[in-house]
Amino acid sequence: MLDAACGLIRDRGYAGVGVAEVCAVADVRKGSFYHYFESKQVLTREVIQEHWQTQRARWVAVLSGGGPPMERLEALFAMQVQDLRAEQADGAINGCLFANLSLELSTQDATIRADLESIFDEQAALVAAVLDDAVVDGSLTPDGSSGELAAAMLAQLEGAVLFAKLRNDAAALDGLWGQLVRLMR
């Protein structure tokens, strides 16, 4: 049910997906749905958490690899590009679940917004830690804090993912790593 909901919500947004539809795709009766989830909001919060647990494990695996910090960062962003290319090959780029829901729900649902804020905070902290490693090994001489730089890099990523979704073309991320290198200079 979480998988079905995740796919539907990434594709159509929160308001665009009904409980009946989630049940139909998951092949579950509506009564069973409410046995597991109090509401669509509760379901969505679980979808968000499960998706982040999966993504987080991949981020940590790539970022805590043994290579030089800059190569680990490059691998993280290359993974995002690869994911979008796979989506495009599957027919449609649905983009980033967290970004989609941020723009749809930030002014609507304080609970989900707080969930999303924590996730983006965690993403920035994961990137900032590797930027700090890069400062230590001398490959980066930052102007400001590593946290601010990490947030700017994630903003560039999310903006590029937005254009990739809009154009259904992962080529919108072709120049991403070059842009991130500029931001780090």
Place this chain on the structure above:
Amino acid sequence: MLDAACGLIRDRGYAGVGVAEVCAVADVRKGSFYHYFESKQVLTREVIQEHWQTQRARWVAVLSGGGPPMERLEALFAMQVQDLRAEQADGAINGCLFANLSLELSTQDATIRADLESIFDEQAALVAAVLDDAVVDGSLTPDGSSGELAAAMLAQLEGAVLFAKLRNDAAALDGLWGQLVRLMR
């Protein structure tokens, strides 16, 4: 009616707003609505076009001012930051109508998606023309095309606007111009 719809859609998204609600906020009867607009999609397309006409006039005014190209670009992005600050002071940052609808509808509505694509193409062309001026006056030595650089700058803006909406805090754009200067180097 267009004003009422624009405010509602920026706040809650396309699926989150019903025709009845637009009519209630605009103080118009539902019968009158369908006299003017065939459907919510038609209304939304007009909202998008009207919003872009207004924004476009402001972009052109700032970008075609007499100063050096870099100052004109800085003024454009400062205007975006100022707009978000005003929204925050009004209570809630609703962000960019075009970005919000891009993430919500790109996989759902090919017509609206094409409208949004044209607008972002126009935005990139407006910025790219000033980047070209900067190349001519020697203040910019670009690596790639001005169109690619303009797209990267707009991605940086839209990513930052996303985080500003998520946190309801325009401070997410505090470092924006510095980041854009880095992208241009």
